[in-house]
Amino acid sequence: MTGTQVSTDMGRLAESVAAGLGMRFSEPGQGRFTSAVRRVMVAHRVRTDRLLQQLTWDEDLVRDLVSAVAVGETCFFRGAEQFAFIRDEIIPEIRERRAGSPIRICSIGCSTGEEPYSLAILCAAEGLSDEVQITGFDIRRKALARARDGEYDSWSLRRLPPAFRQRYFIPTGRRFRLRRSIATQVGFHLLDVAAQDVASPDVQGGYDLVLCRNLLVYYEQTSVNRIGRHLFECLSQGGWLITAPVDPLIPKVAPFLTMTTEAGVVYRRAATAEPPSSLNTDAAPDVKPNGTQPRRPNDRRKPPGEIST
Structure with a gap:
């Protein structure tokens, strides 16, 4: 089997894994998703022909796959x-x-x-x-x-x-x-x-x-x-x-x-x-939660980094 065939097979397996987990990935992210699946398979010593079946009962495998795919980047007061x-x-x-x-x-x-x-x-x-x-x-x-x-x-x-x-x-x-x-x-x-x-x-x-x-x-x-x-x-x-x-x-x-x-x-x-x-599930844009009009750009309040200390 050629390297191209292996790569294609892994890509298809990764797509099946994503479907089984209810997850999705964009076309640019397919390589990262496939690499993550391969890493987790090696760590858990799971063969390709057993992976999808094992996902149905192995919670640790599921957690590790989701963890490997999700971006863990964060910091204090992000957003x-x-x-x-x-x-x-x-x-x-x-x-x-x-x-x-x-x-x-x-x-x-x-x-x-x-x-x-x-x-x-x-x-x-x-x-x-x-x-x-x-x-x-x-x-x-x-x-x-x-x-x-x-x-x-x-x-x-x-x-x-x-x-x-x-x-x-x-x-x-x-x-x-x-x-x-x-x-x-x-x-x-x-x-x-x-x-x-x-x-x-x-x-x-x-x-x-x-x-x-x-x-x-x-x-x-x-x-x-x-x-x-x-x-x-x-x-x-x-x-x-x-x-x-x-x-x-x-x-x-x-x-x-x-x-x-x-x-x-x-x-x-x-x-x-x-x-x-x-319930009005399509509240009009620019209506604030308390029903008042939104603040104008020059009336913005301080971000968390400017809280009085």
């Missing part, structure tokens, strides 16, 4: 506009609506923890640590172990304001360890969001804010629809969902209230148990 929107719009709305009850937040696909810890830092800077419960979910055990460790290099902190680095981290040689007051704000759990429902918080009612960013982009439409419905179901009444600009839009997969903001498209579950037919 500054969205964090500013959370601080300026979402958190104040939740505090007013819940009237002193804990604010329940989760980060899905949290990787090594930078995103949920960023949320914990944001809430601490706003004096809300005692009012917030934050959970991080990811499919990768190794990533979660690193997240629980709470130690990062300067690259992960590259977008963090210097005052935040000084206040919330302890230098340890060339690395930085989160202070205990922040590290204990976040709990981490294993989750394959394509196959499992998002676990509800301990308190009844669902999450007030869910971040699921840069994850849906890896899945084909059927999986996106299923995940989108799971995300809707895990929201509290009035709860918010934020995805990434690169993620596919999901306004029709569940009765979301959808709005366009300066931070991109944002989704909500209705604050009251209205029947789906009465």
Whole structure:
């Protein structure tokens, strides 16, 4: 068998793996996807003629394949506009609506923890640590172990304001360890969001804010629809969902209230148990969540990096 034939066979196998996982990849990404499948096969000592069948029962194999394909690049306060929107719009709305009850937040696909810890830092800077419960979910055990460790290099902190680095981290040689007051704000759990429902918080009612960013982009439409419905179901009444600009839009997969903001498209579950037919799932662009007109460009609020310290 020639090298070209081997490459073609592996490409076809990778396509079958993607279909079995409910994932997708663009034409430019096919080589990377195929290489990832080959690496995982070698690590698990799985023959090509057994791979697809083993995917049906071997959860570790599935997790490692998804981990190898997904891009794990992240950093603190990645997506500054969205964090500013959370601080300026979402958190104040939740505090007013819940009237002193804990604010329940989760980060899905949290990787090594930078995103949920960023949320914990944001809430601490706003004096809300005692009012917030934050959970991080990811499919990768190794990533979660690193997240629980709470130690990062300067690259992960590259977008963090210097005052935040000084206040919330302890230098340890060339690395930085989160202070205990922040590290204990976040709990981490294993989750394959394509196959499992998002676990509800301990308190009844669902999450007030869910971040699921840069994850849906890896899945084909059927999986996106299923995940989108799971995300809707895990929201509290009035709860918010934020995805990434690169993620596919999901306004029709569940009765979301959808709005366009300066931070991109944002989704909500209705604050009251209205029947789906009465929900406006196509809210007009430029209408803000509170019904007011959007701010003009010269009225933009400070991004997270400019929070008063």
